[in-house]
Amino acid sequence: MLRFLIRRIVFGVVVLWIVTLGVFLLFFATSKDPAARFAGKSATADTLALVRHKLGLDQPLTVQYWHFLTRTLKGDLGYSFVTQSPVTDMIKSALPASLSLILGAAVIWLISGVVTGVLSATKARTLLDRGITAAVLVGISMPAFVVALTLAFLFANKIQIFPASGFVPLQQNPVQWFQHLVLPWLTLALLQSAIYTRLTRGSLLDVLGEDYIRTARAKGLPENKVIYRHGLRSALTPVLTQFGVDVGVLIGGTLVTETVFGLQGIGQLTVRSLTTGDLPVIMAVVLIASFFVVLANIIVDIVYSFLDPRVRLE
Known part of the structure; x- marks a missing residue:
């Protein structure tokens, strides 16, 4: 088990190193004047000179990459010359909202998706199965903004059970943190659980047809x-694979939900940075999202080893 875990961690570190190399080459080596790209659209001559000095752009690319890598490992994600603030501080202020949104919604969509998928598979070709299949098709086809606006209209404006927008940090007030996130959680969970229901149903039906089940x-x-x-343990393998990818990717991909409910997370930070040409922030978001994808997949690999003994043997 320990050797298995070490191999997965080493592989994850190699993947992250490749990502840092690719990000560096994309943003530093593909332009004759990277300073003009990093300084933003309205940079002055003095700002360009400051950027060149701060990033060491007058040095060889290998030296630039070494400095970039060491800064990243120390947690220094650069400096935004658009907002005049460290990128690390901007990420720290936006990340709690995105993590709270995604992790809470992930628990809901995973449990609901697996439960309904198992019900659909064990009651295959019954009225219940057809009803779940129809609900899944509706869930997959619904745009995120429609679900978000509908929930906000019903439960925040009409019934007024939950707040319409905003985010309260967990450490500040756990009750308000929960209340502000219920509708965003349900928005993401309703969309994602439909995918997990279909995936669980198909996987479990395949497993139940195996020889060892007979x-x-x-x-x-x-x-x-x-x-x-016997059946569900093996059927959960592709479900967990999808789960590991989704959780990592959604760190920077929940723009619609964040916008409707005013969460000010990584998604909104990314769009603002793209609009203003704030490349240091865009680079940081790519690195953060890659880290969470790798971390989620390492956790999934560890769970694999408990679900399927063959993984440990390999």
Whole structure:
């Protein structure tokens, strides 16, 4: 188990190094004057000179990359010459809202998606299965802004159960933190759980047709034990793979939900940076998203080893 975990961590570190190299080459080596790109659209001559000095752009590319890599490892993600503030501080202020949104919604969509997927698979071709399939098709086809605006209209404006917008940090007031995030959680969960329902159903139906499942049934094992102990464990492998990718990618991809509910997370920070040409922030968002993708997949690989003993043997 320890060797398996070490291999996965080393592989993750290599992936992150490749990402840093690709980001550096994309933003530093593909332009004759990177300072003009980093300084923003309204940079003055003095600002350009400051950028060249601060980033060491007069040095060889290998030296520039070494400085870029060491700064990143120390947690220094650069300086925004547009907002005149460290990028690390901007990320720190936006990341709690995005993490709270995604992790809370992920718990909801994973549990609801797996439960409904198992129900659909075990009741295949029944009225319940057809009803779940129809609901899944509706969920997959619904645009995020429609779901978000509908929930905000019903539960924030009409019934007024939850706040319409804003974000309260967890450490400041846990109750208000929860209240402000219920509608954003439901928005993401309703969209994502439809995908997980379909994925769980298809995977479990495939597993229930395997020879070892027929052997377990022939030995007289109870059907619940066959489904949940033998079938579901193997069926969860592709579900967890999708889950690891989704959680990491959504760190910077929840713009619509953040905008409707005024969360001021990484998604909105990314759009503002793209609009103003704030490349240091865009680079930081790419690195942060890559880190969370790798971290989520390492966690998923560890869970694999408990679900499927064959993973440990490999």
